[in-house]
Amino acid sequence: GALALVLTTGMIALATVALSPAGARDAVTYHLDRPVQVESTTASVLLALDAVGAGTAQPVSSHRSDGLLHPFDGPLSAVFAALLLAALALCTAAAARGAQALGAPADARVLVLGSLTAVASFAALGKVLSPQFLIWLVPLAALALAWRMHALAAVAAGAIALTLAEFPAHYADVVAREPLAVWLVAARNVLLLLALALALRAASASPVAARGEAAARWRLPARRRRPRPPRR
Template structure:
């Protein structure tokens, strides 16, 4: 990895931060911001005052998220100051994430116009995600995944595995990369390398959870259980289908707030949530199996890492807008003939989200706003299309071979 980032990477990083800051401030001034920052501040102040998460109060995130939430509470004493400090944290992480993405592109040999298009697109994506990109902590795991991929693509498998483990400790979704690392390790060094790599990926998460598991095992289990048992969020693909049926055929739907989101209620949504969960597990497993069937090249590793995360996001029963932040620093690494299609589908998914979030979100929830409903469905279908692009078997051109016709028996 290079210590001195190239000029194009620095420029993209600066534009990314400027765009994210500008749109975040704009939504705040317009009064449309929907943010988790007040919740983060509550967590941070409780911990700063000596309370223990999971034991003294319910905490829904993995323990690796705590530093990002606590640090602003240690240096500020008001919500406004906390908001600025937290956004500054995320801006720094976003800047580093873009630099790490550029390093990953370098490791894949992506240069010239292709590299410039990718960096320019990523630099401007906060214009579409400004409602969430600096008001959620998802840039932290996204930047860690970008660092892990940069290391993996440079051939540093063990270091990459350790960083993946740090990502798991912050937000669980980087665990989707562990089977890909295991396959790569097995092929590189057999059983011993497999054990080392998987152990390195598991170690940070185990160390992060261990003290809280000792202090408050019930609280930790409750935190994990609440995430696994969440109902069908109104922003998910499954909800998009049900909302479409509601508007097209009059399907009766209800909603309620719970588990930190607004969700569709009733038997139908419960069934759809189960079907989505099954589909999610199957889709992610198929991505892992696809990687196992081919060579563990850097290009295939990057593509299948993106595909695993996209499968998880697209078929999740909870699909908050900030989940798209996970894709911003990952999908652009996909190279080859499908790279442009993957990049523009990711951009389209962000644009469709921006068309209704945050400005039409409460109309979607309270009134099942028709435009927002169809946009939710369109966003979900776009993510499925992105998954198809990432996983569709590559077609290789048959090599042209000139063969001399074999002489027929008996001919002279």
């Protein structure tokens, strides 16, 4: 599965470069040069550093979004990028290990959980976090609730709710760095990180230890047999 993913991704990338080398280069350059977006988790850390006097976070309007420039924005973005790659690797390993240890339908659900966790990691750890990215969290929250992962469902729902409270009504306040709006976004980002941690924990649970728990949590409802009519 992992080999197929790598080969498929590589073929798509090679086809893109072959069809438009300049376009592929411009796309990569665009995202590398894009500043840290003001609502991202990285931006929350930069604003915290600014608040304690560790460098100044300068607002900038660039690449069709509002961002921040800070002396540590490059190294911090690199750290978050490394964390993102680590989260993706954990999701891949967890899905592969869970599929081998658990029988259907649990193996399919482990794959779904790993996939949704990987998607959530882009929102939590990327240097750009637009409000619409939280749509990616809706399936994770819904399935977590259905699979009795109540803590994960509650945290994911909380992150979505805070995003709705922040955008669009208070987005201008975030850009203006009004304290209440900045704290609102920071709290949302903390919940995002917590949701990611809980999802990674659930996806990476030891298959041997989790076999009984998964069987109970992911067991399909038993089909009820219709009573036979009495013989006459």
